Amino acid sequence: MKFLVDQQVQDIEMPENLKLNTFLQEFHSDCPHPQCKFGFYGFAFGQSPFPVPKIVQDSLARNSDKGAYAPVPGIPELRSAISKYNRHYFRMDVDPKRIYVGPGTKELIFNLLEILHGTVILPTPAWLGYLPQIRFLKKNYHMLPTRANKKISPNDLKKLALRLQDRQKILILNNPHNPTGLLYNRLELEEITDVCRDQDITVISDEIYAQTTYDFSKFVSMGKIYPEGTFVTNGLSKSHAAGGYRLGYVIFPQHVSDLKGQFKKILATEYTAVSTPIQHAAISGFEISKEIDQYFEVTRNIHHIMGEYTYHALSAIDGIKATRPEATFYLLADFNSFAPDLQKADILTSQKLxxxxxxxxxxxxxxxxxxxxLERTDFSARIAYVDYDGAKVYQNYLDCKPKSNGESAEFVKNNAPKIVDGIKMIGNFFEHLRRESIPYVQAKTE
Structure with missing residues (x-):
């Protein structure tokens, strides 16, 4: 029997991160060279390398017997903990009734796009997960290219909004930003908010990297600046290194009532509720404690050290420009000065690069x-600097914290040699390219 697949599904491509993962696994197993045994220098995957906080692990073990379905919006104890968490860290007073728990922010953003009518405004460069969701839902959308500073221009946002015919516009704001590692400050958020209020733009603010902000005092939630028009999403995956727990939350805007009922209906239809043991375990992650505070401080400091090293090492390679990250574990590297050499080598797109x-x-x-x-011919790339043993590095940091720039560089060399060697290999690639024009070899990616 032959089964027919819905055309809407056939039109969706495999998510790029999963496609890349499959390609790398096949490449590693097929490569005949002895040098391949070490694997590869992994700048592609955005996953925190640290262990899940011990108190969260212990809480999961204690609650493994919780087999009953949870309420659709989340168990009351967790919603209350998330409310207190936002008050403590982000200075936002959020009624627990405004909080809905879901299986990760990716799913919650998808759910929001399902229920919100209107045209989506997607600033670029962007996280690779937004556009496939927008296309799958057949939403009208427009790109909003950012300028040299890689941040949204309020004037450009206003010009685009004025051209759109839909009564409601939906801006996806990712702050801190994947893939650049940049952070919007209060003034920049206020200027964007002025446009959003004037043009009736609803904001989905993806703040999953908030706790990775290196100078945490500089982080401001869009939910605090534009509370009446912002849906804030956050969760465990990046701050608590618990992507596999699949738990996120969304904070609804102030004074919204009817929409929450529609949202609850969607959640109940699609997945009923998040795993009950995971919800109970997450309470420990969102409760205020010395252990969690230390975990946030240590992990963000290590991300900062790795980010500074990666930025300076890449920038030292003639022809490469990079964003200097203020948060996350990413930066955006710009290789466009090599475009003539790449084209001579028949490397015509960023995918071929x-x-x-x-x-x-x-x-x-x-x-x-x-x-x-970005455009297929834009030779930019996201560099994730997390290719190291997180548990080992965490302990080494506690044993001997770097006290200077020199000590920080040594810390990276001793604890993340694949980051160091991988950056050197990028330099070698472009040096070889300019010197002798590398012939492009087609790699199988399907």
């Missing part, structure tokens, strides 16, 4: 600009 870097002898994995909603 990614494929050329992963093949022998370079073994370096990046996420190319076409996966970041």
């Amino acid at each position: 990614s494929e050329s870097l992963i093949i022998h002898p370079y073994h370096t994995a990046i996420v190319g600009g076409d996966n970041l909603v």
Whole structure:
């Protein structure tokens, strides 16, 4: 029997991160060169390398017997803990009734896009997960290219909004930002808010990296600046290194009532509720404690050290420009000055650049600009600096905290050698490219 697949599903491509993961696994198993045994330099995957906080692990073990269905919006104890968490860290007073829990922010953003009518405004470069969701839901959308500073221009946002015919516009704001690692300050958020209020723009503010802000005092939630028009999403995956727990939450705007009922209906239809043991475990992660405070401080400091090293090491390579990250564990590297040399080597797109870097002898994995909603011919790439043993590095940091820039550089060299060597390999690739024009070898990515 032949089964027919709905055309809407056939039109959706495999998410780029999963496609890349499959390609890397196949490449590693097929490569005949002995040098491949170490794997590859992993700048492609955005997953925190640290262990889940011990108190969260212990709480999960204690609550493994919780087999009953949870309420659709989340168990009351968790919603209350998230409310207190936002008051303590983000200075937002949020009624627990405004909080809905879901299986990760990715799913919650999808759910919001399902119920919100209107045209989506997507600033670029962007996280690779937004656009497939928008297309799957057949939403009208418009790109909003950012300028040299890689941040939304309020004037550009206003000009675009004035051209859109839909009564409601939906801006996806990712702050701190994946893939650049940049942070919007209060003034920048206020200027964006002025446009949103004037043009009746609803904001979905993806703040999953908030706790990774290196100078945490500088983080401001859009939910505090524009509380009547912002849906804030956050969760456990990046701050608590618990992506596999699949737990996120959304804070609804102030003074919204009827929409929450519609949202609850969607959640109940699609997945009933988040795993009950996971919800109970998450309470410990969102409760205010010395252990969690220390965990946030140590992990963000390590991300900062790794980010500074990666930024300076890449910027030291002639022809490469990079964003200097203020949060997350990413930066955006710009290789466009090499465009003439890449084109001579028949490397005409960012995807082909990614494929050329992963093949022998370079073994370096990046996420190319076409996966970041940039033009296919934009030779930019996201660099994730998390290729190290998080548990070991966490303990080494506690044992001997770097006290200077020199000590921080040594800390990276001693604890993250694949980051160090991977950056050198990127430099080697472009040096070889300019010197002798590397012939492009087609890599199988399907």
